[in-house]
Amino acid sequence: MELHLKIIGALFILLALIHIIFPRYFNWKEELASLSLINRQMMKTHTFFIALTVFLMGLLCVTSSEDLINTDFGKKISFGLGVFWSIRLILQFFGYSPKLWKGKPFETSVHVLFSALWAYCSIIFLTIAF
DSSP, X not given: OHHHHHHHHHHHHHHHHXXXXXXXXXXXXXXXXXXXXXXXXXXXXXXXXXXXXXXXXXXXXXXXXXXXXXXXXXXXXXXXXXXXXXXXXXXXXXXXOGGGTTTOHHHHHHHHHHHHHHHHHHXXXXXXXX
16 A cells, blocks of 8 residues: 555656646636736636645655554545545546547546546545545
């Protein structure tokens, strides 16, 4: 189980770093231009804090996997992370329209990849918790 947490941790750190390219990849300069200043800044700020949170989750998994598995407090944290990623998995299917990925090979691959990642994270964290 410790190896699974280290893998998840490394993937979370990588995912957090990928957020750096979001503004350019998603063309935020043009796409967000029509938003009010507060909405534009909230989008950027929330994206930064999502990336920071995912990075810190990854760091926790890499540096404290034994504690997450073997302590009562670690099991409680794992339960919280399991619930968090289970909800993220559900939103993968009900929070995003299939129009964003159906019939598009790259987007479908990304959808499947992240669905599998969220499921993997949910299963590992909840298995540790229970």
